Amino acid sequence: MEAYLHKVHYYETDKMGIVHHSNYIRWMEEARVELLERLGIGFAGMEARGICSPVVEIECRYLRPTRFDETVAIRVSITEFKGVRLKIGYEMLNTAGETVATGASVHCFTDASGKPIILRKQHPEIDAVLRENQPA
Amino acid sequence: MEAYLHKVHYYETDKMGIVHHSNYIRWMEEARVELLERLGIGFAGMEARGICSPVVEIECRYLRPTRFDETVAIRVSITEFKGVRLKIGYEMLNTAGETVATGASVHCFTDASGKPIILRKQHPEIDAVLRENQPA
Amino acid sequence: MEAYLHKVHYYETDKMGIVHHSNYIRWMEEARVELLERLGIGFAGMEARGICSPVVEIECRYLRPTRFDETVAIRVSITEFKGVRLKIGYEMLNTAGETVATGASVHCFTDASGKPIILRKQHPEIDAVLRENQPA
Amino acid sequence: MEAYLHKVHYYETDKMGIVHHSNYIRWMEEARVELLERLGIGFAGMEARGICSPVVEIECRYLRPTRFDETVAIRVSITEFKGVRLKIGYEMLNTAGETVATGASVHCFTDASGKPIILRKQHPEIDAVLRENQPA
Numbered sequence: 001m002e003a004y005l006h007k008v009h010y011y012e013t014d015k016m017g018i019v020h021h022s023n024y025i026r027w028m029e030e031a032r033v034e035l036l037e038r039l040g041i042g043f044a045g046m047e048a049r050g051i052c053s054p055v056v057e058i059e060c061r062y063l064r065p066t067r068f069d070e071t072v073a074i075r076v077s078i079t080e081f082k083g084v085r086l087k088i089g090y091e092m093l094n095t096a097g098e099t100v101a102t103g104a105s106v107h108c109f110t111d112a113s114g115k116p117i118i119l120r121k122q123h124p125e126i127d128a129v130l131r132e133n134q135p136a
Numbered sequence: 137m138e139a140y141l142h143k144v145h146y147y148e149t150d151k152m153g154i155v156h157h158s159n160y161i162r163w164m165e166e167a168r169v170e171l172l173e174r175l176g177i178g179f180a181g182m183e184a185r186g187i188c189s190p191v192v193e194i195e196c197r198y199l200r201p202t203r204f205d206e207t208v209a210i211r212v213s214i215t216e217f218k219g220v221r222l223k224i225g226y227e228m229l230n231t232a233g234e235t236v237a238t239g240a241s242v243h244c245f246t247d248a249s250g251k252p253i254i255l256r257k258q259h260p261e262i263d264a265v266l267r268e269n270q271p272a
Numbered sequence: 273m274e275a276y277l278h279k280v281h282y283y284e285t286d287k288m289g290i291v292h293h294s295n296y297i298r299w300m301e302e303a304r305v306e307l308l309e310r311l312g313i314g315f316a317g318m319e320a321r322g323i324c325s326p327v328v329e330i331e332c333r334y335l336r337p338t339r340f341d342e343t344v345a346i347r348v349s350i351t352e353f354k355g356v357r358l359k360i361g362y363e364m365l366n367t368a369g370e371t372v373a374t375g376a377s378v379h380c381f382t383d384a385s386g387k388p389i390i391l392r393k394q395h396p397e398i399d400a401v402l403r404e405n406q407p408a
Numbered sequence: 409m410e411a412y413l414h415k416v417h418y419y420e421t422d423k424m425g426i427v428h429h430s431n432y433i434r435w436m437e438e439a440r441v442e443l444l445e446r447l448g449i450g451f452a453g454m455e456a457r458g459i460c461s462p463v464v465e466i467e468c469r470y471l472r473p474t475r476f477d478e479t480v481a482i483r484v485s486i487t488e489f490k491g492v493r494l495k496i497g498y499e500m501l502n503t504a505g506e507t508v509a510t511g512a513s514v515h516c517f518t519d520a521s522g523k524p525i526i527l528r529k530q531h532p533e534i535d536a537v538l539r540e541n542q543p544a
Contacts, residue, residue, distance in 0.1 A: 010305060010315065011158055011298050013151035016203060020147050021463040022433040026283045029430070033282060033341075043282065044341050055429040059467040065522075068151060069316050099275075114473075146441060146451065147434050157327040158297040162419045165294070169418060169477075180477050191293040195331040199329075201386075204450050257502075270483065283428050287421035287476060294419055340423060 001038050003073035003093070004031040010068050018065035025058055028090050028103050031076040035088070039133060041126050049123060050112050053086065057106035060090075064100045072097055081130040083120055084108065137174055138169040139229070146204050154201035161194055164226050164239050167212040171224070175269060177262050185259060186248050189222065193242035194234035196226075200236045207231055217266040219256055220244065275345035275365070276303040282340050290337035295329055296327060299332045300362050302324050302357050303348040307360070311405060313398050322384050325358065329378035332362075343367055353402040355392055356380065409446050411481035411501070412439040418476050426473035433466055436498050436511050439484040441520045443496070447541060449534050457531060458520050461494065465514035468498075479503055489538040491528055492516065 006027050014020040018131040036042050046053060066072055073093045090103040109117045119127035142163050150156040172178050182189060202208055209229045215224040226239040245253045255263035278299050286292040308314050318325060323356045338344055345365045352359040362375040391399035414435050422428040436459035444450050454461060474480055482499045488495040498511040517525045 004432050009298065009302055009442055011150060011156050011301055013150070014147060015149035016460060016462070019149045021466060022147055022430055022437070025430040025433055025466075026281065029283055030281055042341070052424060054424070054473075055470055057467070057469050058429060058433075059465070065462075071316070097211045141340060145434065146437055152324060152326070157330060158294055158301070161294040161330075162417065165418055178477075190288070190337075191334055193331070193333050194297075195329070197329050198327055201326075205450075210319055226345060283422060283430055285423035286419060287423070287425045289423045291417050 001035065001076070003075045004034045006030060006072045006074060008066055008068050008070045008072065011040060016065075018067055019063055021060070022044070022059050024092065024101050024103065027072065027074060028060070028076075028088075028105055031074040031090060031122070032088055032105065035076045035078075035096065039129050041129050046126070048128075051111045051117060051119075051123065052112065052114075053107040054110065055105055056085070056108050058063050058103070059105075060103040062095065062101050064098055066092075066094060066100050071106070072100065077135070078130060078133045079104065079135065081113055081134055083127065083131075084116075105122070137171065137212070139211045140170045142166060142208045142210060144202055144204050144206045144208065145228055152201075155205055155239075157196070157198055160196050160198070160228065160237050160239065163208065163210060163228070164194070164196070164241055165225075167210040167226060168224055168241065171212045171214075175265050177265050182262070185262075187253060187259065187262070188246045188248065188250075189243040189255075190246065192221070192244050194239070195241075196237055196239040198237050200230065200234055202228075202230060202236050208236065213271070214266060214269045215240065215271065217270055219254070219263065219267075220252075222266060230256050273307065273348070275347045278302060278344045278346060280338055280340050280342045280344065285340050288337075290339055293332070293334055295363045296332050296334070296364065296373050296375065299344065299364070300348075300360075300377055302329070302344040303362060304360055304377065307348045307350075311401050313401050318398070321388060321398075323389060323391075323395065323398070324382045324384060325379040326382065327377055327381070328357070328380050330375070331377075332373055332375040334373050336366065336370055338364075338366060340370050344372065347379070349407070350402060350405045351376065351407065353406055355390070355399065356388075356401075358402060409443065409484070411483045412442045414438060414482060416474055416476050416478045416480065421476050424473075425531060426475055429468070429470055431501070432468050432470070432500065432509050432511065435480065435482060435486075435500070436466070436468070436496075436513055439482040439498060440496055440513065443484045443486075447537050449537050453532070457534075459518065459525060459527075459534070460518045461515040461520075463513055464493070464516050464520065467513075467532045468509055468511040470509050472502065474500075474502060474508050480508065485543070486538060486541045487512065487543065489542055490536065491526070491539075492524075494538060501529055 079089040215225040228237040351361040487497040500509040
């Protein structure tokens with residue numbers, strides 16, 4: 001999909017003069033929300049069906065700093081889904097086209113009480129969308 | 137009560153090299169949680185009784201900057217409660233004893249569905265604690 | 273000016289299920305950055321000239337909750353500037369056109385060392401822009 | 409060292425009712441600051457010597473949710489330092505002694521301009537402390 005764009009806010013910087021590393025984790029969430037939205041299975045829709053998708057793992061590699069007022073483009077895609085764990089990948093680029101960070105998040109699926117859900121059984125239409133949008 | 141202490145975190149600073157102003161609003165919440173805890177009517181207990189106390193107004197005056205690793209002492213107290221709106225005041229001091237900021241928050245009380253509650257009728261013991269702890 | 277738009281992020285919500293009140297203070301900054309940008313005196317340009325504009329006062333009144341994935345429109349304008357203190361006002365509306373919050377921030381102007389600046393003397397072009405954009 | 413303690417703040421929760429995953433990354437920073445402080449090479453001292461230690465990688469595995477008002481104990485230690493990259497490990501436990509999350513961060517060392525520093529040459533006393541505090 002087209003990259004998700006995030007304009008860096010002043011409050012996201014720290015005393016090093018650059019964006020604090022914890023904010024990239026939040027940008028990954030913003031991009032992920034947009035990805036699921038575009039796939040027609042947005043967070044809001046998921047929660048309406050009683051599906052939660054908590055983060056079970058997160059990682060980020062920081063290659064170049066980003067600064068206030070820059071626009072960061074985030075390429076986000078499903079990198080793996082075999083039915084239980086959803087892995088999403090992120091590549092963040094500055095306006096010069098340089099990769100500033102790469103990241104990944106892993107999610108599971110539970111009902112509102114925290115009990116694991118098998119999407120294929122309980123929400124096969126969502127399972128199908130996730131499978132179809134994996135890399136070939 | 138004894139002042140609530142907050143040690144400034146690196147991630148609370150911004151590119152000006154000082155604490156970002158939005159964080160003082162969060163520190164006020166930390167101090168308020170501690171105040172209610174010490175009065176025996178902590179947030180957790182309030183929520184267990186189904187009482188929410190959303191913020192309806194907030195204000196803060198910034199007098200001096202604060203920096204990473206400083207410890208800020210927050211004096212927090214009930215400044216007014218006549219039965220509906222709870223007003224809480226904050227004075228924040230650096231280790232030199234200088235006031236770095238002052239603030240105030242106003243809260244109302246609702247049930248979980250957002251409907252206003254009259255504490256005196258529904259939770260008279262909480263109403264009593266709030267009234268007794270106003271300034272004379 | 274046209275309202276600044278902020279789409280509510282998941283990470284801005286709290287356990288009450290609505291946006292945490294501290295985030296409105298951050299949205300006010302986002303809208304202020306955009307306002308100054310449109311007036312041709314953006315933060316980046318100000319800092320390049322060595323001008324800081326720290327927040328000296330902030331206030332916000334919360335009228336209605338906002339939720340994940342909502343888009344909040346923020347009307348932002350200069351409400352007063354007589355040469356020393358810049359006061360900016362904010363009205364935040366949901367997509368139903370209801371006011372969800374109103375706010376104000378007051379700023380002063382200093383050089384990088386924190387020493388007060390008289391804009392009219394040192395940066396008359398910025399002083400002029402701020403004065404011209406006050407309400408009649 | 410003794411675990412670093414973090415009491416969960418209300419503003420750290422999200423609409424799932426638990427702590428938002430991005431905050432663990434911030435807690436890791438809090439614990440790391442404390443670790444370096446206890447080793448006698450605190451962030452403040454490092455920055456006073458003109459040493460920056462940006463985060464180049466971060467990862468976190470989330471095993472159990474944490475909630476408002478809980479106290480999380482963070483065991484933090486140097487897991488590897490061969491002279492260039494500093495790797496720090498984190499284990500976060502709830503008051504029941506259960507591991508709620510594990511994490512790791514990797515840091516490099518630069519001067520204020522972002523140029524890499526070889527600690528052994530420029531700050532051998534810091535290099536020595538980091539080496540001595542690796543696991544045997």
